[in-house]
Amino acid sequence: MGNRNEKDHGSDCDVQGRERPMFRKAEILFLDSVQLDPSVHLPHPMSRSRSGPRSSFNHIFMTWEDHVVRIPVSREPAEARLVKDGEVDTFSIIKEDEVLASGLEMVEAPIHAPGQAFISLRNRCIYDCAFCEIASSCTPAEEDGPDDLTPSQWVERIAPLVEEGRIRSIAVTSGVWPDDAATFVEILDVVRLSRARWPNIPIGVEPNPAEGPVLDILRSMGATEIKINVQCADPSIYPDICAGLDLPSVLHSLEAAVGTFGWGKVTSNIIIGLSSADSIRSMIDRLCSMGVVPTLRPLAVTDANRDRLERFVDPDHGPEQVIELSKYAAKALEKNGLTTRKFRTMCLACGGCDLVPLWDVGPGRGVEELP
Numbered sequence: 001m002g003n004r005n006e007k008d009h010g011s012d013c014d015v016q017g018r019e020r021p022m023f024r025k026a027e028i029l030f031l032d033s034v035q036l037d038p039s040v041h042l043p044h045p046m047s048r049s050r051s052g053p054r055s056s057f058n059h060i061f062m063t064w065e066d067h068v069v070r071i072p073v074s075r076e077p078a079e080a081r082l083v084k085d086g087e088v089d090t091f092s093i094i095k096e097d098e099v100l101a102s103g104l105e106m107v108e109a110p111i112h113a114p115g116q117a118f119i120s121l122r123n124r125c126i127y128d129c130a131f132c133e134i135a136s137s138c139t140p141a142e143e144d145g146p147d148d149l150t151p152s153q154w155v156e157r158i159a160p161l162v163e164e165g166r167i168r169s170i171a172v173t174s175g176v177w178p179d180d181a182a183t184f185v186e187i188l189d190v191v192r193l194s195r196a197r198w199p200n201i202p203i204g205v206e207p208n209p210a211e212g213p214v215l216d217i218l219r220s221m222g223a224t225e226i227k228i229n230v231q232c233a234d235p236s237i238y239p240d241i242c243a244g245l246d247l248p249s250v251l252h253s254l255e256a257a258v259g260t261f262g263w264g265k266v267t268s269n270i271i272i273g274l275s276s277a278d279s280i281r282s283m284i285d286r287l288c289s290m291g292v293v294p295t296l297r298p299l300a301v302t303d304a305n306r307d308r309l310e311r312f313v314d315p316d317h318g319p320e321q322v323i324e325l326s327k328y329a330a331k332a333l334e335k336n337g338l339t340t341r342k343f344r345t346m347c348l349a350c351g352g353c354d355l356v357p358l359w360d361v362g363p364g365r366g367v368e369e370l371p
């Protein structure tokens with residue numbers, strides 16, 4: 001899967017209510033972890049990633065129909081279980097004797113995401129975002145970790161996977177370390193070295209907010225898509241959530257990115273559950289009107305961030321809210337001539353952690369039910 005193929009979206013029109021895959025996926029996204037039944041022998045290795053929600057867990061990627069979901073797994077007892085479906089090579093997720101999903105197939109994610117090398121360069125950061133597991137786990141005194149590869153080491157590592165066809169796109173992100181400029185140069189190096197080797201491969205970049213000329217360099221070196229994250233949609237709590245960053249600068253940078261990369265080639269994370277649904281809806285409208293495709297990320301409250309986040313969590317945060325906001329975004333995207341389905345890199349192409357508008361929710365999947 002990974003860069004998911006265009007498929008007919010009408011196949012589940014006749015599936016009603018909570019049986020719809022979008023409800024099931026939304027519920028799975030809220031599981032803290034899933035216990036692997038002792039009889040389960042996974043066909044691919046688990047991935048242990050440095051980014052994305054619940055990154056302290058091992059993960060597996062499962063697919064059913066054209067949905068993909070990333071599942072935090074453990075051999076310890078958990079709130080749900082993954083079991084094998086009899087003699088066939090598919091699996092089910094069971095929670096309190098209810099089957100949340102069955103017929104799941106495992107897909108490999110050799111470097112973070114299916115079909116995509118999503119490189120996370122630095123596992124430490126000078127910023128201190130309240131939701132981020134990198135921020136809460138690093139100290140300024142730490143040296144480079146043993147798995148902090150250089151840009152050229154990363155390109156050497158992914159080369160055989162590209163040649164075998166197991167990786168079809170590349171994305172680069174990083175904690176900011178030791179500063180913005182050095183991090184930008186490292187991201188740029190991955191882009192430059194990858195583009196020199198693979199003239200046609202899609203390359204996504206996820207830098208910190210930057211001015212237009214800096215974004216022009218990324219584009220001219222071969223990046224094809226870009227993500228600059230809003231994260232917190234509510235300006236009144238933004239300084240508490242994203243200390244050291246500034247929402248107007250992020251929006252200004254997104255505007256410049258659309259000028260450089262094009263309408264519909266820019267995306268931005270909005271975290272659902274950190275601020276009210278109203279502020280998220282208005283940020284969705286604002287981004288879509290600028291040509292930016294929102295990536296709606298359900299907040300994951302974990303042991304690493306609970307103390308700092310608890311007072312900001314929207315009490316309505318849950319699967320139903322994620323579905324409602326994803327439907328809202330699907331409509332806003334269509335109104336502005338945008339789609340999630342053309343992205344070839346980063347989270348919109350992967351879809352493992354989010355209920356993606358126009359992938360998981362969209363025409364034939366319930367968007368028409370919006371008031």
Ligand code: SF4
Binds near residue numbers: 070112
């Ligand atoms: S959706 Fe994004 S963060 Fe989640 S696994 Fe996929 S690429 Fe990683």
